[in-house]
Amino acid sequence: MDFRPSDEQQLIVETVRRYVREEIEPLEHDLDPDAGDLTPHDQARLVAMTKDMGFYGLDIPEEFGGPGLDVTTRALMAIEMSQHRAGLYNPCYGTFGGAGLAQLYEATEEQKERYLYPALKGEKRGCFALTEPSGGSDPARAIRTRAHQDGDEWVISGSKLYISGADKADFALVFARTSDDPGRNGVTAFIVDTDTPGFHVERVVHTLRSTHYATELSFDEMRVSQEQVLGEVNRGFAIANDRLSRQRIPYAAGCIGVAIKAQEMAVEWAKSREAFGSMLAEKQAVQWMIVDNEIDIRHARWCVLEAAQRADRGERFRTEAAMAKLVASEASGRVVDRAMQIHGGIGMTKDLPLERWYRELRIRRVGEGPSEVQRLIMAREILGGSFK
Amino acid sequence: MVAAKGITRGLQPLTAEVAAALPGQLGVYEVVAEGQTVVIAHAGGHEPFGLRSALTDAAERWPGATFRYETTHAYVTRWQELLMLHEAEHGRLPVANADDAHRIGGLT
Numbered sequence: 252m253d254f255r256p257s258d259e260q261q262l263i264v265e266t267v268r269r270y271v272r273e274e275i276e277p278l279e280h281d282l283d284p285d286a287g288d289l290t291p292h293d294q295a296r297l298v299a300m301t302k303d304m305g306f307y308g309l310d311i312p313e314e315f316g317g318p319g320l321d322v323t324t325r326a327l328m329a330i331e332m333s334q335h336r337a338g339l340y341n342p343c344y345g346t347f348g349g350a351g352l353a354q355l356y357e358a359t360e361e362q363k364e365r366y367l368y369p370a371l372k373g374e375k376r377g378c379f380a381l382t383e384p385s386g387g388s389d390p391a392r393a394i395r396t397r398a399h400q401d402g403d404e405w406v407i408s409g410s411k412l413y414i415s416g417a418d419k420a421d422f423a424l425v426f427a428r429t430s431d432d433p434g435r436n437g438v439t440a441f442i443v444d445t446d447t448p449g450f451h452v453e454r455v456v457h458t459l460r461s462t463h464y465a466t467e468l469s470f471d472e473m474r475v476s477q478e479q480v481l482g483e484v485n486r487g488f489a490i491a492n493d494r495l496s497r498q499r500i501p502y503a504a505g506c507i508g509v510a511i512k513a514q515e516m517a518v519e520w521a522k523s524r525e526a527f528g529s530m531l532a533e534k535q536a537v538q539w540m541i542v543d544n545e546i547d548i549r550h551a552r553w554c555v556l557e558a559a560q561r562a563d564r565g566e567r568f569r570t571e572a573a574m575a576k577l578v579a580s581e582a583s584g585r586v587v588d589r590a591m592q593i594h595g596g597i598g599m600t601k602d603l604p605l606e607r608w609y610r611e612l613r614i615r616r617v618g619e620g621p622s623e624v625q626r627l628i629m630a631r632e633i634l635g636g637s638f639k
Numbered sequence: 640m641v642a643a644k645g646i647t648r649g650l651q652p653l654t655a656e657v658a659a660a661l662p663g664q665l666g667v668y669e670v671v672a673e674g675q676t677v678v679i680a681h682a683g684g685h686e687p688f689g690l691r692s693a694l695t696d697a698a699e700r701w702p703g704a705t706f707r708y709e710t711t712h713a714y715v716t717r718w719q720e721l722l723m724l725h726e727a728e729h730g731r732l733p734v735a736n737a738d739d740a741h742r743i744g745g746l747t
Contacts, residue, residue, distance in 0.1 A: 283685035285715045291741055354735075418723065418744025436678040452747050455720040461713035464720065468643070600683035 254556045259326050266304065267331040274300065275343055279336045284601040285463040287337065289344045297346040308348040310501075311371060312356060323559040326504040333508030336604035339611045340463060341504060350422055352377045354440065356491045358481055359446065366422055366442055378420040380411040380468060388624050390426070391435035391488045396470060398427035398439060402480045404474045405429075407441065407449075411468040418452045418466055420445050425470070428471035430485050441479050449473030459610040499572040500562065502619050503555045503579035507548060509608045510583035513590035516605070520594050531593065536637070540589040547582035552576045570632040577625040579613040587612055643724045643746055645669075650705040658694040663706065666690045668708035668719050670701050677701060677722045678735035682713040719743050 256264060260612040278293055279286075288294070301307045309325060313315030320328070332342035355367040355377070357582040387394035392635035395408025407427050417423060423534050430437035443450060449471040482490050496588060531537045558571035587608045591598035598605050616622050646669055651657055653670060667681045668690060678701075684695035690708050697706065701744060711717050726732055727746045733737060 283715065287715060288742065332695040416744075418746065420744075450747065452745065454746070455723070457711075457716050457720075462715050464716035589708060 252560070253555060254553065254560075255489055256327060257442075260327055262637060263324060264331055267306075267328050267336075267516040270300070270304075271331060271334055271343065272566045274613050275297055275335050275338075275346075277392040281337075284336065284604070284607060285462040287341055289346075291513075294344065294346065297344070298348070300470040301347050303341075306347055308371065310349070310353070310423075310529040313357070313530060316368075321559075321561040323556060326500055326555055328557040328617060329501045329504035330508045330511065331417070333505040336607060337462065338512075339505055339509050339615070340460060341607060342508075348373075352379060354379075354481060355442075358442070358488065359478075360476065361603065362442060362481065369421075375421040376419055378414055378423045379413050380417065380425045382411060382413050384412045384467075386601050388621055391430040391438060391492075392433060394426060394428050394438055396427040398429050398441065403472050403477055403481070405441065405477070407443070407470045407473045407475065409470050410453075411470075413465040414468055415463070415465050417445070417468055418455075423450070423468075424481065426487050429487075432485070435488040437485055438482040440490045441475055442481050443473065443475055443479060445477065447473050460613065460614055461610070462607075486636075496613055498619055500558050500568075500616075503551070503558075503572075503575040504584035505613055506579040506612065507551050507555060509612065510544070510548050510551070510586035513587045513605060513608060514541070514548060515595045516603070517541060517544065517590040540593055544586045551575075551579040551582040570629050573620075573625040576619065577622050577629075580612065581622060584612040584616065586607075601615060619637060643720055644645045645721060646709045648706045648707045648709060650707050653662075653694065653698045653701060653704040654727065655695060655698050658691060658698050661689075661694055662690040662710060663689040663691045664710040665712055665714045666692060666708055666710040667714055668697070668706055668723060669721065670704050670706045672701050672704040676725060676729075676733045677717065678733050679687055679725060681718040683714055684700055 254464060271308070274297060289297070297306065305318055308317045309320060309328065313319030326557040329342065332577055333346065334337055352370065355363065355370070358367060366375060366377065370377055381390050383393055383395055385395050396407065396411065398405045398407040407425060409427065421444065424447055425441045425443045427441060428437050431437040450473055451469045451471065453467045455468050455469055457464060472502060481487070521537050521541060522530060524531045554575040558568050561568040561571050587605055591605045591609060594603065594605065597603060600606065648666070650671060656659060665682055665684065666689065667679070670675055670678045680693065682690045686693050692712065694706060694708065709717070722732060722736060722743045723746045726743070
């Protein structure tokens with residue numbers, strides 16, 4: 252399989268790399284090591300730059316005004332965009348724009364007018380409320396939030412956990428059980444305005460990712476209209492699941508960017524730091540760690556680009572996307588861990604970005620489906636069965 | 640309805656002597672002057688001596704004030720949480736946090 256980028260892809264990669272190194276990295280010297288955002292002035296200036304570059308709104312489909320990138324090019328960009336301190340969870344501080352919530356591309360025209368188009372213009376923000384205190388790895392069965400019909404309205408009660416951005420959102424995609432089916436066929440997606448009576452952002456949830464919090468939500472007899480149903484009643488899980496599959500490739504690619512940057516730092520340190528009369532780079536123990544890093548990075552990159560290319564060819568890529576997510580998140584964690592070991596004491600400090608990546612990469616092995624669920628997905632496909 | 644909690648430690652006089660005895664750790668703090676919270680801030684990774692140096696500086700800026708603090712590694716998200724909590728309770732941010740509105744959402 253040929254993973255050499257085309258001339259156009261190479262040009263895009265070099266443009267993004269230059270942007271990260273010349274525009275993003277210098278700003279981080281003055282920011283707190285755990286900073287999650289830029290000043291409004293810098294944010295606006297850089298958004299203007301990415302718009303000039305024609306890259307704003309990377310994930311917006313072409314028919315809605317996006318640049319129409321294929322999955323491989325998007326993955327190559329994600330690898331570059333994460334190569335800075337905040338890059339894993341906030342690549343380039345969001346200056347390439349968001350895509351709204353992808354599920355809304357399937358919404359009715361009225362729903363698009365009310366939610367999707369304002370989100371694409373940056374006038375409204377949405378959040379994705381799926382996970383509950385009862386579990387996140389198997390959301391179809393874990394959902395306890397219930398919605399029942401009362402005349403023309405739906406009444407929703409329950410709670411959600413680890414929801415990002417709910418406190419700043421204008422609307423939420425809320426998944427609730429609407430039938431007695433205990434699995435995926437009893438879940439409906441609702442678009443809920445966050446100022447609806449009964450919608451509560453209860454608390455901030457602090458995690459290892461100490462620059463960005465999640466929230467806990469509660470719904471207290473929240474009433475929404477029939478028009479707020481997204482897609483079909485009792486078919487909402489397919490909407491959620493589609494997102495989970497498609498997200499895995501850029502999610503995995505972002506992990507690799509951080510690993511590449513950590514390896515670059517480890518190589519530079521090993522070639523400049525002396526101990527016991529010779530450079531670290533001359534010691535076999537360090538050489539092996541550097542080599543193991545390189546193997547992990549190339550393996551992960553291969554898996555991500557294979558999944559991306561299958562997606563671009565219109566082939567099934569469910570197994571490959573699961574493998575890419577599993578390999579990239581685990582391999583990148585090992586790479587950063589070794590890079591910290593090579594750096595010694597300074598590797599543990601907030602003077603370098605390694606400690607932040609170490610904490611954040613740990614979450615990547617759980618977020619967007621834990622490693623064990625990725626293995627389950629692959630096993631189902633390889634063994635050809637659907638196991639309960 | 641909001642389940643978030645503020646800093647539970649009691650208020651102390653904000654003086655150079657009290658600040659000098661604080662731990663040099665990362666954390667968050669709240670400065671209260673004339674019964675009003677004037678700032679909610681954090682001692683982050685660039686602070687040379689964590690809460691100790693951050694509150695030594697604060698003592699010069701707000702003489703006669705009181706303060707409370709909390710040590711935490713999650714100083715950014717805890718700071719944002721305290722700002723949201725203050726806004727939910729008082730309908731506005733502390734005076735010295737007026738420029739931080741874009742960093743937070745709302746607890747309801």
